Amino acid sequence: MTSVQLAEMSNAFVYATMVTLAIAMVAFAASFAAGRRPVAPVVTPVMEGAGGTALLVREEPAESVQPGRRAGNVGMSLTWLATLLLLVGVVLRGVWAGRVPWGNMYEFSITAALGVLAVFLVMSIKRDLRWLGLFVVIPTLLWLGLAVTVLYTEAAQLVPALKSYWLVIHVSAAIVCFGAFTFAAATASLAIARGRVESRQGTTDVMGWAARLPTRERLERLTNVVVAFSFPLWTFAVVAGAIWAENAWGRYWGWDPKETWAFITWVVFAAYLHARSTAGWRGNRASWIAIAGWISFLINYYGVNFFANSLHSYAGV
Amino acid sequence: MTTDSAVRTDDTAPLPPLGSTGFLRWLWRQLTSMRTALILLFLLAVVSIPGSMLPQRGTNPLRVDQWIEQNPTTAPVLDALGFFDVYAAPWFAAVYLLLFISLIGCVLPRIGVHLRALRTPPPAAPRNLSRLPAHARFRLDRPPGEVLDDAATLLRSERWRVRTSPGEWVAAEKGYWRETGNLVFHLALVLVLVGIAVGGVLGWRGNVVVREGSGFSNTLTQYDAWGAGRMMSADQLAPFSFTLDDFRVDFERGEAQLGAPRLFEADLTYRAEPGSTPEQTTVQVNEPLVADGAKVFLVGHGYAPRFIVRDSRGSIVFDDTVVFLPQDGNFTSTGVIKIPDAEPSLGFTGLFLPTAALTEELGPHSIFPAPDYPAVFLSAFTGDLGMDSGAPQSVYTLDTSSMEQVGLESLIPGDTWQLPEGLGSIEFVDFDRWASFQIAHDPGKELALLSSVVAMLGLMISLFVRRRRMWVRATATEDGGTLVEVAALGKTEAVDLEPDVVHVAARMQAREEPRGGQA
Ligand code: HEM
Numbered sequence: 102m103t104s105v106q107l108a109e110m111s112n113a114f115v116y117a118t119m120v121t122l123a124i125a126m127v128a129f130a131a132s133f134a135a136g137r138r139p140v141a142p143v144v145t146p147v148m149e150g151a152g153g154t155a156l157l158v159r160e161e162p163a164e165s166v167q168p169g170r171r172a173g174n175v176g177m178s179l180t181w182l183a184t185l186l187l188l189v190g191v192v193l194r195g196v197w198a199g200r201v202p203w204g205n206m207y208e209f210s211i212t213a214a215l216g217v218l219a220v221f222l223v224m225s226i227k228r229d230l231r232w233l234g235l236f237v238v239i240p241t242l243l244w245l246g247l248a249v250t251v252l253y254t255e256a257a258q259l260v261p262a263l264k265s266y267w268l269v270i271h272v273s274a275a276i277v278c279f280g281a282f283t284f285a286a287a288t289a290s291l292a293i294a295r296g297r298v299e300s301r302q303g304t305t306d307v308m309g310w311a312a313r314l315p316t317r318e319r320l321e322r323l324t325n326v327v328v329a330f331s332f333p334l335w336t337f338a339v340v341a342g343a344i345w346a347e348n349a350w351g352r353y354w355g356w357d358p359k360e361t362w363a364f365i366t367w368v369v370f371a372a373y374l375h376a377r378s379t380a381g382w383r384g385n386r387a388s389w390i391a392i393a394g395w396i397s398f399l400i401n402y403y404g405v406n407f408f409a410n411s412l413h414s415y416a417g418v
Numbered sequence: 419m420t421t422d423s424a425v426r427t428d429d430t431a432p433l434p435p436l437g438s439t440g441f442l443r444w445l446w447r448q449l450t451s452m453r454t455a456l457i458l459l460f461l462l463a464v465v466s467i468p469g470s471m472l473p474q475r476g477t478n479p480l481r482v483d484q485w486i487e488q489n490p491t492t493a494p495v496l497d498a499l500g501f502f503d504v505y506a507a508p509w510f511a512a513v514y515l516l517l518f519i520s521l522i523g524c525v526l527p528r529i530g531v532h533l534r535a536l537r538t539p540p541p542a543a544p545r546n547l548s549r550l551p552a553h554a555r556f557r558l559d560r561p562p563g564e565v566l567d568d569a570a571t572l573l574r575s576e577r578w579r580v581r582t583s584p585g586e587w588v589a590a591e592k593g594y595w596r597e598t599g600n601l602v603f604h605l606a607l608v609l610v611l612v613g614i615a616v617g618g619v620l621g622w623r624g625n626v627v628v629r630e631g632s633g634f635s636n637t638l639t640q641y642d643a644w645g646a647g648r649m650m651s652a653d654q655l656a657p658f659s660f661t662l663d664d665f666r667v668d669f670e671r672g673e674a675q676l677g678a679p680r681l682f683e684a685d686l687t688y689r690a691e692p693g694s695t696p697e698q699t700t701v702q703v704n705e706p707l708v709a710d711g712a713k714v715f716l717v718g719h720g721y722a723p724r725f726i727v728r729d730s731r732g733s734i735v736f737d738d739t740v741v742f743l744p745q746d747g748n749f750t751s752t753g754v755i756k757i758p759d760a761e762p763s764l765g766f767t768g769l770f771l772p773t774a775a776l777t778e779e780l781g782p783h784s785i786f787p788a789p790d791y792p793a794v795f796l797s798a799f800t801g802d803l804g805m806d807s808g809a810p811q812s813v814y815t816l817d818t819s820s821m822e823q824v825g826l827e828s829l830i831p832g833d834t835w836q837l838p839e840g841l842g843s844i845e846f847v848d849f850d851r852w853a854s855f856q857i858a859h860d861p862g863k864e865l866a867l868l869s870s871v872v873a874m875l876g877l878m879i880s881l882f883v884r885r886r887r888m889w890v891r892a893t894a895t896e897d898g899g900t901l902v903e904v905a906a907l908g909k910t911e912a913v914d915l916e917p918d919v920v921h922v923a924a925r926m927q928a929r930e931e932p933r934g935g936q937a
Binding site for chain 2: 390
């Protein structure tokens, strides 16, 4: 296969991903519009007759009481498909360029979109996340749209400073973190929204669109789980970046704008974890902090690459 | 969720008591409270921002000067407040020092609390186990004593800490590593800061430009720029030296990212000390030379055209390469030549263009960084170079205030320009390259790295280990069997307790089965 064909195939796969995601979005939207969220499986401890040994009977709500379930399933399947397509697109891009597929902002964007989808799907293996699909697919679509229109760049070799295996480690960790932070920002926003509805209606058993969502409490816990997983990884990404900087520029930390915003992101998520164990901060405020952390990641990515005079400005747009 | 007793999570702070010791204690409590830690963390994020928006002296002094020139009204205020050196500003230091004082004040007492907790057996079973978040109830055929012994053995074998009340209940607790990890994490952060501080106080860093064919020896006078920590003196420098034998560079010629650097590497001959055997090495970006505790990094490069200058007497007054500094990505470079000893004194300012182009609006400039069509544009001056005043002068600027411009010329390699008025001539012979090196020694970086690794391990333990308690209560039933209750409680939030309860209950029932079969 010639290199031009490789490039065109990579692009075709990225476009196919976007089409698939668009259909998934419709399916998720339909599922969301269809009515109440499937009731979470309830665990009821049941004592069976004397001498019996059964316990902890898990009661699944009947299929029939879950409108929108089928549309949600379609959405999930399409998201899996879209993720596979994107994976192929990213791999082809890397093969074409002959290196890791994150040498410029376009490549980083499609790889980061893959990270977002992957984190969502991994999280969905053990949980029912059909209610979240819409809120992951929409930003991913926007992100990919931005990548193919504004950021698109032909592949080129890496500038020498980027030729390092620490880069591979650093950026792959950052990409997974980006996926997880996006997930956390989505659940944190939904927690805030759901919390509003809950307090307006004065109950956790709400009516209306928010009924499709888990309770505020559960959304906050989910956010916490994801941040607790990604914070150590982000710490690792920052340390790996420092090791790389030490090798490339002779100092492990120089308050370059990119480093500064990585640090800010780290500090904000540390503040989030603290807020989760501080009375009066555990709820909405913590959710806002998680969103702030995600925004600082975005600033680092867009703001710094475009505007700041940074050693890291290798954007190639 | 619960927090450790040493951690105050009160939202509304009580009013400060009167009296100085009472007030100090109150202040200390406030400072070491979780809420203060949270606010200080937030503040740290906020005060870091301006340094990413404004140019900083530490990274880019030239841009700071430009910025100040362009904003004459706001710049002096910002400058006085330290906004061009944010990370060395007192208000920035105040935030992180307060944060670390808070951290130490918070963590040290928690160590004591934790050590005590490690020696304290789990608490007695609550009266009503069915109120706990995870709970199971079932019946076994054996008497309560046996069931409880079984439960205790099982829990111990799965590394729970176990306390028993014979005939009544078994209490168990697990996940003490969580707090240990958390404490290790916070203490390791302090050590990271210590590592950074050691580097700041004992480290040094210098920059030097070396032309192809010339050398460098590690003494203070050889550096173009130099900075060192307070406790580092220049005579502690290791006596190594090197010469730059060859410098290779390659640029992207494809359409995408045209002109972006693709490779640069420098061949050096290195001597650990004067007289020791020379070694050949190659330094690349990402592959520094390790020289006696210091590291030599390749950070930049440029061109050094060679000129031969004759003065009015016809004698050669200058024959050397001159470092020209790149001004843009295509290496349009500027430089000066000063010849005070010529008769009369001569000075030149010039542009070196690796791939020369001349347009109406841009004037002479380079359109590609590689030397495809090299040329220089020179301006000749005669008069007082101002070098006798004793004031230090930059080798990259020419003070033309008391000089007279005598002409302008463009030259390609091999050309000679006969200066007007019989002042002499200048020949543009050819050009070499130069490389710039950053040479740095940071004795704190190993500590910083090691403590960050420890911090990460502590953090993972702290976030992934779940601290939880479990109770098993056994009550005799009338038919000689036992009613067993298993329940669990998480000590930190988001603990999924159900699997633990199911697991223990299932194991206890499994032990029963063979017996039930025989009966
Ligand atoms: C440099 C500043 C600090 C950073 C980066 C930091 C970071 C963190 C992180 C990431 C966690 C989450 C780990 C976990 O939940 O187990 C945590 C937990 C904790 N931190 Fe800090 N911390 C800092 C300062 C402080 C200070 C000053 C205090 C004292 C008030 C403190 C007290 C705690 C406590 C008690 C926890 C455990 C919370 C829990 O059990 O969930 N930290 N810290």
